[in-house]
Amino acid sequence: MKVGLMGGTFDPIHLGHLLAADSVCEALELDEVWFMPTNVPPHKEHKPGASAAERLEMVRLAVEGHPRFRASDVELRRGGVSYSIETVTRLRKEHPDKQFYYIIGADMVQYLPKWYRIEELVRLVTFVGLERPGYSTEYETLPGPIREAVRLVRMPQVELSSTEIRQRRAEGRSARYRVPDRVNDYIEVNSLYET
Numbered sequence: 001m002k003v004g005l006m007g008g009t010f011d012p013i014h015l016g017h018l019l020a021a022d023s024v025c026e027a028l029e030l031d032e033v034w035f036m037p038t039n040v041p042p043h044k045e046h047k048p049g050a051s052a053a054e055r056l057e058m059v060r061l062a063v064e065g066h067p068r069f070r071a072s073d074v075e076l077r078r079g080g081v082s083y084s085i086e087t088v089t090r091l092r093k094e095h096p097d098k099q100f101y102y103i104i105g106a107d108m109v110q111y112l113p114k115w116y117r118i119e120e121l122v123r124l125v126t127f128v129g130l131e132r133p134g135y136s137t138e139y140e141t142l143p144g145p146i147r148e149a150v151r152l153v154r155m156p157q158v159e160l161s162s163t164e165i166r167q168r169r170a171e172g173r174s175a176r177y178r179v180p181d182r183v184n185d186y187i188e189v190n191s192l193y194e195t
Contacts, residue, residue: 004033004128005091006103007075007082009162010055012187013062014179016160018069023155024103024128025068033103034072035059038082049166049193052076054186061182085117088124101151103128106135112146122149133157169193 004024010017013035021033037055050058056073063069074091075082088100102125104112109129112118127150129137139152165175170193176184187193 001031001098002028002101003095003098004028004030004101004103005036005088005125006033007036007038007084007087010035010037010059011050011162012055012058012165012175012179012183012192014160014162014165014175014183015177016158018062018066018180019158020103020105020130020155021069023130024101024153027153028101028128028151030068030101032068032070034070034074035063036072036075036087039075039079040081054190054192058179058183058186061186062180064182083116085115085121085124088121092124100125101128102126103130105130106132106137109137109139109150109152110141112150113143118146122146125149126151128153130155166193170195 004021006021008017024030025033037052037059039052056071056076060071063071075087078086084102091100104127106129112127115121122145129139129150129152131137131152131154137152139147139150142150160178165178168175169187175187
C-alpha cells in the first residue's frame with residue numbers, strides 16, 4: 001500500500017493543502033494520504049494560534065468523507081519537536097507493509113539537506129516535492145542521494161496560506177472559500193484566530 005504523509009501545523013488546514021494531496025494522489029496513484037499536524041514544528045518561528053486538539057479536529061473535519069484522506073495524531077501523541085525522522089521511523093515500525101511518500105512544498109525541497117538526520121530519512125521514505133509555477137525547487141542542486149529520493153509532482157497554482165487566513169480572521173474577515181465549509185464553521189463557532 002502506498003501512503004502519502006503530509007505534515008504541517010495546519011493552523012488552519014486550507015483548500016491548498018487538500019489540492020496538493022489530491023494532486024499527489026493522482027500523479028503517484030497513492031492509496032491514502034495521512035495528514036499529520038505537527039506538535040512543535042522545527043522550521044517555524046511562530047507558535048500555532050490554535051491548540052493541538054483544535055488543529056487536529058480541523059484536519060478531521062477537512063478530510064471527513066474523502067475515501068483516501070486520513071487524519072493522523074502520530075506527531076501530537078509523541079509530543080516535543082516534530083522531527084520527520086522520528087515520525088517516519090515510528091510509522092515504518094507500526095506499518096511495515098506500507099510504502100511512505102513524504103509530501104513537501106516546492107520551497108522545502110531546497111532545504112532538505114538541512115533536515116535533521118536527512119541521510120537516514122532518504123533511505124526510509126520517498127519525498128514528493130510539489131512543483132508550482134513561479135517557485136524553484138532547486139532540485140538539480142541537491143546532493144545525489146537526496147535528489148534520488150525526491151519525486152516532483154506538478155500542482156495548480158493556488159495563492160493560499162494559513163498565515164493569510166489567520167490574518168483575515170484577526171481583521172474580522174471570513175475564511176470562507178479558503179477552507180472547507182466544515183472547517184470554516186468550526187473556526188467561527190470557536191472564535192479561532194480572532195484578536
